[in-house]
Amino acid sequence: MAMSSEIDDLQRLITVAPETTDLDTGCESVDMAVLTSFEESQLDGEPDLVLELIDLYLTETVRLLVAMREALTNKDELSIKRAAHSLRGSSSSLGILQMAFICDELERTEFKDMFAIASELLKCMEQEFARVSQILLAERQRRGE
């Protein structure tokens, strides 16, 4: 089933060991000020917006990372870049800075040696996602699910 495979993917991705990556930009993984600023847009009587955004981000990111992995296997440059672009958009919207930065790198990578670099960057993304999801899940818990 689609749902259980998504959960498998999530589980697999967040258990990637958060080793230090080659790309240390000094960016925070999650800028909490950006994320919590969405409280301003909270609609009365609607579910907690920040929680919704966290869930949406986690699901979408898993989907995109899986898609990138697949596209890399198929040497499909356009799909990789498209997914990286989407992930950059959602990451930067929520203040998930380091991830946005890596996505930007991947989007800028030129065709020559693209796949070797993309492979490295994707590994970075997966590691970064493990870190980000731990932070987001903690925030989710703090908000009392």
Add this chain to the structure above:
Amino acid sequence: MRILIAEDDAVSRHVLATTLTKWGHEVVITSTGLEAWAEIQKPDPPLLAILDWMMPGMDGLEVCRHVRQRITATPIYLILLTALSRKEDLIQGLEAGADDYLTKPFNRHELRVRLQAGARIVDLQRTLSERVRELEKAIIERKRAEDELRDLTLTDNLTGLYNHRGFFTLVEHHAKSTRRSGQSSLLIYADMDGLKQINDTFGHNEGSLAIVKTAEILKQTFRDSDIIARVGGDEFAILAPAVSSNELDNILERLRVNLMVHNERVDLGYQLSLSIGSVIIHPQNVLSIEELMAQADRAMYANKRSKSANAGSTVAIREVLTTKQLEGSRRPDPVGHTR
């Protein structure tokens, strides 16, 4: 206001939709350019759209181009949402037809003021198009009033003669009094020869002048009490009351002479000439004015045909109707007049 958003990234889409809803806008949410374009084509679409630039399939730029190719009374205000921030990209976006742009991740305050600017333009355009609609309506009404007024006039602007409507109105009125008086009257149908050639060769102004000159000659030929009208472009009709059939030749001769004198006096490069059909209306006549006109018209055409058959001579044919003829023994009496 109603705002259309097109954004393929679910997180950004949710952020945008919630923010706009929070500000009291009604949001129409789409996740591809194609869906957005479909919304725009529906009747009464949102007048402001926020479009993500990069979307699979039809992207935001393409949506902008499609929107701008369509002509609508109230144009849609388009804001491009883009992660690209190089100047060339922005220029490309504006060239495609975007009114404004926002770089992602958008700043809420910036979004708010850009929306305000957009809403101002949308309001202005809406007011303007309403005003244009009002004016168009007023123009149509004014035109209708003018048409009605024109329908009521009895005279022809160009020549000052009666027009078609004027002629028939007066002739109907006259027919009644003729029956009482017991006198016959003369109905003439006259058609200018070669007006088309005059128009083609000398221009329409000269053509109009020829019509005016012809009208003057008719006025000069007939009595003040006769009803002279321009009933069509180059067609004239005359009703001369109290004329007996033996006066017809005199009248036609007078017309011929007047035309000749005019043609000799002024050299315009063309000659004024008329084809004429005539009908004597007897007091006992039972035919309607339309039927009498049709007879005069037929006689005029016979005249025109015979003229073109022997070019150079102008011939008038008359048709005399007597009570007997009306009863069935119709006997045409063509008489050739050479001018």
